[in-house]
Amino acid sequence: MKKLINLTLALTLLSGFCMAQQSVSELVRSMSAQHPRLLLLKGEETLVNQQVKKHTEWNNVHQAILAECDKLVNEKTLERIQTGKRLLSVSRECLRRVFQLSYAYRTTGDQKYLKRAESEMLAVSGFTDWNPSHFLDVAEMTLGVAIGYDWLHDKLPEESRLKIRQAIREKGIDPSYDKKYNGFLSSDNNWNQVCNAGMVFGVLAIAEHEPDLAEKTIARALESLPKAVKPAYHPDGAYPEGFGYWEYGTSFNVLLVSVLEKALGSDFGLSQSSGFLKTADFFQNLVGPTGLAHNWGDSGLKNGLSPAMFWFAVKNDDPTLLWSQRNMMSSKNVRFVGNRLLPAMLIWGAKTDLEKVKAPVHKVWIGQGPSPVALMRTSWTDPNAIFVGVKAGSPSVSHAHMDIGSFVIDVQGERWASDFGMQDYNSLETKGVDLWNRAQNSQRWEVFRLNNFAHNTLTFDGQLQNVKGYAKIDTRSHDEAQPAVTMDISQIYKDQVAEAKRGIAIQDQKYVVVRDEIKTLDKPVKMRWNLLTAAEVKIIDGKTVELTKNGKKMLLKFETKAKIEIKIWPTTPTHDYDAANPDTQFVGFEVEIPASSSESFNAYFTTDGKVKPARALTTWNVK
Template structure:
């Protein structure tokens, strides 16, 4: 009797501590996560009536056919991570569970059950790197919930126990749950995974499930604050696809199962972030891949369909529609692709509108500006300008760097990330953020390997921060300005950069610099995949794929444009074949000012020799 009293007291205390779910009494029967019973009919109707949805469905079904021939997953850890196995488990179980619910073909059910039992019998899901647990718990929860009534009765307790013991319970251990107080993607992924696990086994562990979900609703506010004020995601394009997608998976799950998002998605910053994401894709099809992002092209983003449905903004699907038209089997590598058909239910591609904004600026922890001369012209100009700070999660010393597209090609590029294990396996301490951290010696991570300024070959200041100070949106001029002084305060008294598109024809990059009490040599550089031929008179011709672009230095006069190798010296650095640094150096005397004007002129465009670029303070006039 004494033990029963203690148990009841503990349970009552837990319930009293709930902040958001005090009045939650029940949840729907299985399936309750994202796609409720009978809702497959809406997806089937979309597939039958719209070839775009049919294409996505076709990729998923083909991937499921391929999965039938694969060996079950094994618990093989790479370095400190089991993450690749967790990601693949999520892909297989999500796809197979979707395929069974939509087609009712038992072969997909049988294979999904095999995958569920296999990973449930792993010794653990690697809680020391909790992203692995977050994704694996989500994978197993989806399969358990969606297939609950059709799985063998003997399988249910095995899978349920794995969710509890290998997923949820480790999340309550302080050794493993520091992500609860993080504001980056770990918070989004891990809270989403734990919530899916809690929803899956709710009827067996109702009090624990309520605690886990309540905890997640409160904790996930931290990363959602980082979208303020405009929607720019501090970790960049690649991690937007990770963190934001799992954030939306979380919101979708609690809304369907609990009937509310608890006000989480009402903030302007979060609701605007799909616009940020869309603007991050250049006219070449390549993304603005600053920070730890890959160098790939824009593709299908399931989360974008959630935002389009939530905001009723069909223009958010403009690039998604194009991506689906050109869909390939590689789309089947996206482990949450079935979510696109769930979140896109009711959306019509024949109603998609062309975006109207040609420039987008987002402030926040890592401000950026993106501009283009057209959304519909494949030869249009695109420029992305990076401000912010190296100190953000996954940040690089890339303040002032820019990417630039024209005529379907990328001319100024960013290397993006180097695969983490390739560095960690060689002993590189990759995650330090202090000024002297080993991270900044990785070639791709410091400013010497970005399209920005470098003073006396020194690194940018980690504790510096640059905001976008001006946004210019005129019919004949789109531009943005950033004050970079704080990241160069050891080398310059002032450093400002403006980037703009002039007359929809060419790009100007303008720097205004004041040196401090000692002389300094500033290097202006641009990373390019093009072949570079310096041609005298402060210019160079860039060529690639039969197309060309001229780099022309208007100021200062008589500079010598040259190139530098992009091959790093450390054995742990990744090679960078087919790339070049092009630019020039200028020596500034102590306490002097210097203006740098560089034009990037696509082929077929003529710029008047007498062209004058106004000072940055006059750009808005």
């Protein structure tokens, strides 16, 4: 019976894919030969120009692009300079330059932007290759050149069109059919999203010359992409690779959906994948009132403009998704033009009335999936609000660290509990570090920033967290005035302790409590409770630490019956390949927990020292 069910399911999936192939064939064959067809059709720039005139914020972005393009006119064209195994920085700069120059030409008609974009495309078309051994490089280069070719098509000389078209085919699309390079097709991470997007843009740009290739490549993307999309967003939209890779993988996923809708009139159901339309809430909630992200995993820290958020705001009919985006658009301190996808923001937001952008209503966001996360705050409008982000999941996830149970905390406009985030990959790869092996005993976990010793979590007897372990958000409070979550992280410490549970709550809108409950096996353990902070640290007594930052103070108070020893540890790297960690330190405590016993520990982050004792996690008002 089970075999019959599996066979039926397989036939259903095959039938669906065959129908998609047939639909792709019909749509490609009936597609207009007119350019432009990617993202912004002929004449649609008029709507963008109208929006620019209507809102100061849009004009800020528009004028920033034009000013940047005026500078680019006098820059040297790009050269094929590889950094380690990557050409990626060149590919990204090509995408940035060509996208912005093409936008500048379409919205102003100024020939200097057209000529400069043509020069950039011809320069990269003359490269020996686009570095297919690291296929992200090919994907981003192809996408950038495809946009320029399509948007400027009718104004380019035929000789230039031919050279650029050949480069898209030979240096972009063809290598994606070589098994040495197309591992992205079976990938479940951002490579799948980015690489498929680049290939689809490439074939759509030249579809009238390569209709068979266009059909085949689009159908292949529709078969491949769900392998990444389902695990990435199901069920709640919590992107497993974190803040920085959300911006990367999701932005290219949105580009792919958008270009299919615009060129073929259908996204073939991609936008309706489980959790996909919810994921914008995840991204917005990851940023605290300090403007800093909860940067777990291989992520950067700083928030920035995200064109994809404008697409989600329209798709969800939810202007509140643009709350932080609008604030950044209004700031003169934001460097807009470093974002290589910036013109897409004006395209996707062309119909958005920024006057309707209000603060979100809900102040708690919980997402499960491969990397569950809880994000809680006391206000969206108060820059001094309390913000807490806590991470569950597994170190086995792509780009994950051994950070299960770790958290960040913002209060009074400062970040008190921090996360190092990522280290530049090339700095490790050039030293021969086996960075991408996530096995329990791999060298990856020797990198200072990646293991549990460097995160705001627990360590037992100096051991690493269990790579194969997993923890979800088990319970949450539905009272946003007293937000709280609990998680059982016992699997993460398999064979180290019998049970480990952590809960985090914002109490009375005034302070944060972190509670840990530990049961030992038939052996004693030495536990380290760790906090990474950029604050100055002063031990006041055996249960109290004073943190000071920018003239503001925070007390870290510990409550337990166990005999703890508060300690301060340096964040000095342990290997020559580790990045420096200036102006940071660890503080926390060590404690001996007897065999076959239970202990609990409360840690309070409070500005005035006034707290209520936190009770057992089973009594917390959570479900």
